[in-house]
Amino acid sequence: MYIVSIETALHHLRADADDSVDVQHKLDAAQEIAEQFMGRRIYANFPELLVAINVAADSMPVLMAEKESVKNSNIDAYIKAAKLERIDSQWYETLMVTRGIATNKAIEIAILLILGTLYEHREDVVVGASVAQLPQAAEHRLQPYRIMGV
Secondary structure, eight states: OOOHHHHHHHHTTOOOOGHHHHHHHHHHHHHHHHHHHHSOOOEEHHHHHHHHHHHHHHHHHHHEEEEEEESSSSOOOOHHHHHHHHHHHHHHHHHHHHOOOOOOOHHHHHHHHHHHHHHHOOOOSSSSOOOSSSSHHHHHHHGOOOOOOO
């Protein structure tokens, strides 16, 4: 599910069509970064969001039952911990889906801003700039949609 088209991304970056594979890879990463920051998955429209929420909600009881089964099993502690970690990871992903949001222009712009940073700083070494955080403008656009823990 692409929120920003490759054509829009190439235009935003003023990149050539020859760069489309690299740009698409970075565009996918930019969307994932935005989703991780907000703690929710982004969907192209509200009907798509509702379908995803329903599917995810149906899987939650299955995950809880699986977790209880693993907790009560008599398997090696290391294997049990690994299985519980996998279930917790699936639970978090399911939670991100149930907290999903239909995209809007602010989210799309934030994804493009993150993409621009990823594209500009393609090298391992960046001199005079920090790329460890979201671009400030992208963070400001995503902050209102962020799920905050207690």
